[in-house]
Amino acid sequence: xxxxxxxxxxxxxxxxxxxxxxxxxxxxxxxxxxxxxxxxxxxxxxxxxxxxxxxxxxxxxxxxxxxxxxxxxxxxxxxxxxxxxxxxxxxxxxxxxxxxxxxxxxxxxxxxxxxxxxxxxxxxxxxxxxxxxxxxxxxxxxxxxxxxxxxxxxxxxxxxxxxxxxxxxxxxxxxxxxxxxxxxxxxxxxxxxxxxxxxxxxxxxxxxxxxxxxxxxxxxxxxxxxxxxxxxxxxxxxxxxxxxxxxxxxxxxxxxxxxxxxxxxxxxxxxxxxxxxxxxxxxxxxxxxxxxxxxxxxxxxxxxxxxxxxxxxxxxxxxxxxxxxxxxxxxxxxxxxxxxxxxxxxxx
Numbered sequence: 001x002x003x004x005x006x007x008x009x010x011x012x013x014x015x016x017x018x019x020x021x022x023x024x025x026x027x028x029x030x031x032x033x034x035x036x037x038x039x040x041x042x043x044x045x046x047x048x049x050x051x052x053x054x055x056x057x058x059x060x061x062x063x064x065x066x067x068x069x070x071x072x073x074x075x076x077x078x079x080x081x082x083x084x085x086x087x088x089x090x091x092x093x094x095x096x097x098x099x100x101x102x103x104x105x106x107x108x109x110x111x112x113x114x115x116x117x118x119x120x121x122x123x124x125x126x127x128x129x130x131x132x133x134x135x136x137x138x139x140x141x142x143x144x145x146x147x148x149x150x151x152x153x154x155x156x157x158x159x160x161x162x163x164x165x166x167x168x169x170x171x172x173x174x175x176x177x178x179x180x181x182x183x184x185x186x187x188x189x190x191x192x193x194x195x196x197x198x199x200x201x202x203x204x205x206x207x208x209x210x211x212x213x214x215x216x217x218x219x220x221x222x223x224x225x226x227x228x229x230x231x232x233x234x235x236x237x238x239x240x241x242x243x244x245x246x247x248x249x250x251x252x253x254x255x256x257x258x259x260x261x262x263x264x265x266x267x268x269x270x271x272x273x274x275x276x277x278x279x280x281x282x283x284x285x286x287x288x289x290x291x292x293x294x295x296x297x298x299x300x301x302x303x304x305x306x307x308x309x310x311x312x313x314x315x316x317x318x319x320x321x322x323x324x325x326x327x328x329x330x331x332x333x334x335x336x337x338x339x340x341x342x343x344x345x346x347x348x
Contacts, residue, residue, distance in 0.1 A: 004057035009097045011105075012038060018096055029166055029194050037090035044069045063111045066091060070115075081120040088115060128271040133252065133259040134159065140248040147215055151244050153210040154225055158268040161197045163187055165238050165265035173211075178204045204216035215249070241265060 001009075016038075020031050047055050070088060081086075092113050098326050099109030129137070130208045138155060142148035158168055167187050177185040183204050186346040215222065226233040227240065244266055249263020260267065 001054045002057075004059070005055055007102075011101060012094070014101075015094050015097050029170075032088070034090045034093065036204045037087045038094060040073075041066065041069050041091060044072060058105050058108050061095070061108060062114070063115060066112055066126060070118075081118050084118065085117045088117060127260070127267055129260055129263075129267060130258045130271075131275060133256055134271065135251040136256040136259050137248055139255075141244075149210060149213060150225065152239060153206050153250070155245065155248070156203055156206050156257045157185075157199070158198050158265060159272050160203045161185060161187065161196070162272045163190070164269060165241055168265075169223070169225060169236055169238060169241065171224040172220065173215055173218065173222050173224055174222065176207065178207055200315065210290065219275065238265075241301045309316045 006268065008285045016035055018029060019024050021028075032343060041061075042056060044054065045051060045060055049060065049065065051060055066088075070084050073084050074081070074086060092115075095105070095109040100108040104299070138152060141152040141155075143152055154168065157163070158165070161168075166191055170188060171185065177184050177186070179197070182198065183201070184198045186194060187197055188194050211218075214223075214226075222233060223235045225236045225241075227236050228234075245263055245265055249259060250261050252259035252263070253261035
């Protein structure tokens with residue numbers, strides 16, 4: 001390593017180990033996301049520009065290289081626009097920090113921070129499944145096997161709490177409070193925000209069966225969901241949970257077409273929210289339950305529910321309305337070329 005590369009990697013280390021955790025006080029998951037983005041960029045530059053990792057410096061982190069990396073994420077790795085933008089935001093944050101620490105890096109920081117975020121096609125429709133589909137999905141795990149029992153309880157708790165996948169994986173046994181008449185779990189969400197989430201008594205029953213097999217020793221600091229590696233309990237990875245959820249989605253879709261064949265963990269959160277909204281939970285309470293800072297974020301569920309809109313419109317439409325009676329009044333305009341032109345914008 002030369003002097004410039006040593007300086008570069010010292011700034012990377014201080015960004016990840018001092019600035020983010022101590023000065024910004026961000027969560028370990030956020031730091032992991034920044035680390036992944038920087039690693040992916042450096043690996044891409046090394047592989048595509050034939051540069052050894054130990055020789056990298058800020059002169060290699062050019063606008064051209066970063067833009068090529070972003071295109072690679074979309075075209076070769078098939079990442080979404082939001083993932084592309086997130087990686088760019090991580091890179092921007094790092095070079096801004098480096099520029100503030102070293103004036104010689106400011107030109108690089110200014111150049112990279114001028115790379116625009118890619119416009120993302122927004123949709124007000126959120127993906128969710130029906131309660132019938134949920135029933136079919138939960139019938140897929142083979143609960144005669146330990147792993148099937150674990151996977152079933154994971155999906156039940158994921159749905160009942162509306163938690164995000166990572167929030168579920170971060171749960172420890174000490175976060176579970178199922179004694180008494182009001183069982184709940186403590187979830188740490190985005191921005192390290194802690195919230196208490198109530199669960200149904202049926203979920204508690206499933207937990208008892210699960211805990212009897214997986215937590216018979218009842219160690220409070222153990223992860224609620226774990227894998228055993230080399231005789232040691234380790235937290236389950238997001239890829240592991242997404243893998244079995246996708247498998248059950250495909251199996252459920254073969255039985256019930258309402259079950260999505262591209263099932264993923266976040267659809268449980270969306271679907272639980274939609275089911276609560278359809279059954280009368282006000283949006284204000286739904287926003288609080290989901291941990292949304294702004295109710296505008298929760299409005300996607302109101303926008304998505306076309307069935308509720310249709311039913312509301314039908315209730316509000318008079319029974320005498322021709323749309324309901326089937327009686328329609330048609331204009332006698334056949335042969336009136338003037339009217340046809342005006343109607344279709346061919347004349348003023």
